[in-house]
Amino acid sequence: MTTDKSAEKGRRLRPALFGLSTFLLIVIVGFPVLAIIMFALFPYINELSFREPFNVLLPNLSNPRLIEATLNSLSLSFAVTILSAVIAVPLAYMRARFPLRLGRIWDACYLVPFLIPPYFGSLAWMQLLQRKGFIEQWLGFNMADFLFSFPGIVTVMALHLFPLIYFTTSNAFAIIGSRYGDVAKVFGGRPVQVFFRIYLPMVLPALLSSSLIVFILTIEEFGTPEILGSRFGYEVIVTSIHEKFSDWPIDLPGASVLSLILIFIAFFAFQAHQKLSDKFQTTVENQTIDRRGEPLPPVYLAIVILIFGSIFVLAVVLPIVTVGIAAFMDTVSGGVTADNMSFKNLLGLFDRESEAWGAILTSLSLAVMAAIGTVVIAIIVAFTIVRLRSAATVFLDFLTILPNSVPGMAVAVGLILTWNQPWWPVTPYNTPLILLLAYLCLMLPYPIRMVTAALRQLPKSLDDAAYISGASELVVIRQVLAPLLLPIALAAGFIVFAISTRELVSSIMLAPAGVETVATYVFHQFDQVSVGSGMAMSLVAILVSGSIIAFGQKLQGKNRTGDGS
């Protein structure tokens, strides 16, 4: 791991890469976030006036409800992060021991939660577990008391977010391979010991990095706390922010002030994450990506499959089946009876007047562009952050988590403030491009966190070898690092694709006149309490994007075997 001086000299593209990363992040992420911060400080900045500065800060921050909401936000985020890790890490560890094909199938399955908007997931859980809900109709009991409680919210959110940790850590386990464990076993390590002493420390950077994103996402998540929490008076910062957006009076500066608190929390979480990652930094020498260790004995394999299956049923099957049933119900009050079920809602999506197909096409194309865009940007930015480490790149790194720490509504307002200014010669605002920009802004954190976590594991000696052979940074990225990062980049791309197909809040705020996405369509159906049509649209969107993901996974499998690695 020694750095050769001559290799150092060969890296001329450094400033260019750093400049490019900074430019992209500042334009895509920095501007809207800065706009929010400015709005919090200058309540009339929307009229381009700096009058009455700092006037809204104190009244908003001195609200007595705020302290409780902040504590609630923090405890919720900690609990969800811990539960997600508890679910995800064992799964990821076992995943590395699967036969390759089987592993890929489970990966595809665990991408599905991203396709379900958390808002729908919570509605589904409510429909299942509430008084006279589906479970009570079928099995005779309800779990309303559990659902409308702190553990209930934590469980629902963790079941939705754990795949982020799963994908990042399972990739980390794969990069480690089984050699280290084998060595430990040779020296008499017991399986539990091997897991906690060898594997866990080695995947810690990946675990910490994905936990950070889960933490931030929980802080920012609105749907679940709103739907479930409001039933037992559980208020978090985001629900307070949304109150300022929801009906009347609208208080954008106030919402921005509360968003500042979230930005601060994100900042501290990020600092803690940096400290921990530095402490537990590990790199794996000799990359081989051999994930096949000893095949599991059939009995163990069966047990492991059973565990994977149960989590899958809880996180995916139950919510989707519930959405599915609701999509087939003619009336909500009619309940689940034979004469209340038909294809009416689904067929209604495709009649002549309906804008459903157009909406699906728009969402899919935006999602593909967002996925490709974010992954390419993420690889460049990750390289800058991890390999060109400096004080400036730490700032960039922090910048990348910001969009996820602020509610989508606030980001949307930030984007309007940024791009709806008369001085821009051309602007994406009022064209569908603003949606792409919003998705890039909101989704960038996922691939950046996932790719940087993977890159941190790759030894620098790999790059150095290439530099000595005369390669430039671009060649190193393209021919050395990108192939090694491909699996995680693809997983990140699929996650971005999945989330983009159903992104709700910013789409509703930013969609230009006449442009419908899946989310705006569903929103309008729900707004008229046409629950069935809304659910039908979601179901179709989930199925369409799900099959695209499955297809992509299959292609990936083919490529992998084609490489012969």
Add this chain to the structure above:
Amino acid sequence: MKVIVAAAAATIALASVANAADLVVYSAGPKPLSGGLAKGFTKMTGIKVKLFQSNSGKVMARYQAEKSNPQVDVIISASWGHAITLNKSGDLLAYTSPNAAKIPASLKTKTYAAQGAAALAIAYNTKSGLPKPKQWSDLTKPVYKDQISMPDPAKAGSALTLVQGLASAQGDKAWKLFEALAKNGMIVPGDNRAALRPVLQGARGVVFGAVDYIALGLKKKGETLEVIHPTQGTVLAPRPIMIAKSSKNQAAAKKFVDYVLSKEGQTLVAKRLILPARTDVKALRPGWKELKIINYDYVKAAGEAEVTKAKFAQSVGK
């Protein structure tokens, strides 16, 4: 994938063609109504309408965020409070449409007028097996224990008008009513949809303060809902239509307001089961004559909204 990207590029190229002469309308739901009004207007005048359709909160958020470079000409909200706020800050263009003559005086000002109104009502699921409630206060009876759901005044402007109206008409009695409802196990789960959902799904039986046209529309679709307007009196949630002072298209904007308040426009409003603002257009639901409406000072109440919301939260123990 390439096909999708190409298709996307095409969609974007098509959609970016904007025309400065088009009328820009931001409207709160229901979507078929705003869509229908826009279509009818274009047919009559030839002026194209660019419609941003959302809910009141998002319409206003977008308007506020766009202030340095205003885009909108006409705003339709479902919350009278928005019109009051915008009027106070001098954001509205003074215009009295000749078609506003038949609108009751309480629902029009120099700068804004109601396009229609919802009345706040009791909606109950007939499958719940509960007796049919007649008055607001009926719901404090033990038979409705743990069966009531109410939209949160902090999240639904319509529920706020109900609280304001009842409080102004009944004073302390109204606050006692909310306390008693809370004691009777009433849930306050969020906006209008959140309050209605558990009642449709059977987890609860009655909505206290439902937006009547939404409930009536659901009933028409076959939901087992019954809508009751208490004879003790109920409150209107008028839906204001207004022209932004910043509008660069004021002539067309005025024409649009005229159209919405014309007999044709009001008939479209009536079709969505909303109470048309004009008393001479037939309502397809309990109309001006059937409803006993509590009138109160909207502007004064708007000024006290924060206090009212806090007081409500306190009385229901939120």
